[in-house]
Amino acid sequence: MKVPENKLTAESPIEPIPLPEKVIIPLHQNIGAPCETMVKRGDKVLTGQKIGDSERFVNAPVHATVSGEISATTTVINPPTGQPAAALVITSDGKDEWVELEAPEEPEALSVKEILGKIREAGLVGLGGATFPTHVKLSPPEGKKIDTVILNGCECEPYITSDHRVMLEYGEKVLSGLNIIRKVLSPDNVYIAIEDNKADAIDHLEKLIVAMGFKEDFKIIPLKSKYPMGAEKTLLNTLLSREVPIGGLPLDIGVIVHNVSTTKAIHDAVFEGRPFVERVVTVTGVVKNPKNLLVRLGTPLRSLIDYCGGIDGKASEVILGGPMMGISQPDLDFPVTKGTSCVLVKESRPIREQDCISCGRCLEACPMYLIPTMLAKYTKAGRYDECQKAYIADCFECGACAYVCPANIPIVQYIKVAKSELIKRAATK
Amino acid sequence: MPEREFLVSPGPHLWRGQSVSKIMYIVVLALMFPTAAGVYFFGYHALSVIVVSVAAAVLTEYGVKKLRKRPFVMDGSAVVTGLLLALILPPTIPLWMVAVGSVFSIAIVKEAFGGLGHNIFNPALGGRAFMTASFSVEMTTWVLPMGFGADAATMATPLSSSFVWEADKLSLYRELFLGNIGGSIGETSALLILIGGLLLIALRIIDWRIPLTYIGTVALLTLVWPGVALPIFTSPWEDALFHVLAGGLMLGAFFMATDYVTSPITEKGRIIFGIGAGILTVVIRLFGGLPEGVCFSILFMNAITPLIDRYIKVRPYGFKKRVRSES
Ligand code: SF4
């Protein structure tokens, strides 16, 4: 499916924004278990100091992203989970004093276990938005052979250009991080998937691959710009003609997909011992100067928008993520978190839901070959078990169906309701 | 700058902006081709039939919505229904009958079922079926195209048993193609229907599967069936071509059978729909008591569309047939 790309910031180099006066660090920024706080009010912290961690495996620790003092604890609603999460507020002392980074003498000589340890300690999660802890993704269950690793540089969501800029400006680190993954998993094939609307990134990485001596190991595959190309399931289908079983993971068919910003951060974690405290965020839409910013995690959205010259034009919504899968965030004091790739300021869609006219456009658009309108109808009727029989688990909420619907039906919204109902029911059984 | 209030709305936050009313008005636009042919061949009265039918449809929709205390949206669907109904009526039909039929289409066939999106039957065809039952004489009186001015001379439609053609075959096909022949207001010109229909396919408003399978099935069956419709035909090909061009098939296949609400939602389902309608049409034309079967074939397929949609499953991504362990 074609969607207007609106990549306003494709040409804008990444700019670091000034350190914020205070940051808000939610203790739950990954899929999986939340962190327990390791500090209390009044504690002094250094940039990069671990302030939250958990015993659980499916978790990634969180770090202070500025130096200063823990000034408060608060609660935020964390978009990835929709649940309220405790958060720590750090008031910056303006000095940005870092913890001492433990860069290994010989990064090449690290064992797999040591590498995974460093990735975990850095608090890395999937930066494409899924926020699944990276060390977990790199630890396939015993006996599962991963034959293919895919580096995902598709960035098929309109507006977002953070991955694009990361490929252009941190290309070496991206590839170095990918090479670390290759060491950990020793797959047979490593592919780099990039949409053909980023020809400069394809060229750039192509040259780097040669220069860095990865010619035998990595293969770039340019893909047509199409939505939702970058979604794992669609990507695998296009690239390998393999389908992930319903309700399963790419892992089940021997594939692991990583996002380019994640592999860049893997490089930083392993080669420099650098915890994950900042990321590239595209700030776009109706702001005065749309930009790609290098932002400390925990920076309030307001600072990003102000740095880009403020809102300039008609806007009614601030969206975290891209326009297709992003989530509205009305509170501008909300912080940038690990999964924030984009802050989009936009006019909202007119909400005037009509009855379904059975035009079939949603079926045509659905990359999972579902019947989205039926899922919406079953949900409206409260027949969640029918949703399940109609393979609702396959839906990854790409929004393509609702994008094309002429009757303005918020299909994805209905699907989310049904999914959470089904989860609730499964829990009480 | 004072703090703004920001909204929360469900994603996606981007939309194609193809609304129901835009789709409807594109259909109206495409229907202007057969409409123009109808007015050209059948003159003022045909124009009046069209105006009355559309006006009655829109007013009825407005009235029913008000009675049901629902918001009235000028989404264009009533215009489409009114226009379609007019195009499948005989050119000399009295205007009051047109109004009755149009009211029936909207009030009973569409709104009584819950309005756009909930109706089972195509409203225009439902209206026409009702008129055929109520006004049997007027609904079967056909005239020679007279354009503006000349008096109407009655003439049988090509599919009726009393139809005779004295000129050569080639001129018959030419008139069938251009539309200079007896029949319903908008059904006679295959050429202009084709232009409108192909326009809708090109704009991706309608799915090509239904018209193709529908017309294809009719052509195939009349090709293999040994009899011929008119004594002047000497080969089955001539007979098949005649069946494709004559009567309401073209208009029905492109504009009625493709109605979203009353046709299946899956691609497979639509193919079944087209083939089913084709078979029924041929059966009615060859063996039924009626000269034409398009209207009732599509209505019948409308009735079983919910069943088709229930039983035709699409294979979702990643679906593996589960091995049954028991039974
Ligand atoms: S959001 Fe809609 S289009 Fe996307 S996978 Fe789910 S049902 Fe299909």
Ligand code: SF4
């Ligand atoms: S796109 Fe919208 S109107 Fe069309 S079938 Fe799907 S839900 Fe119904």
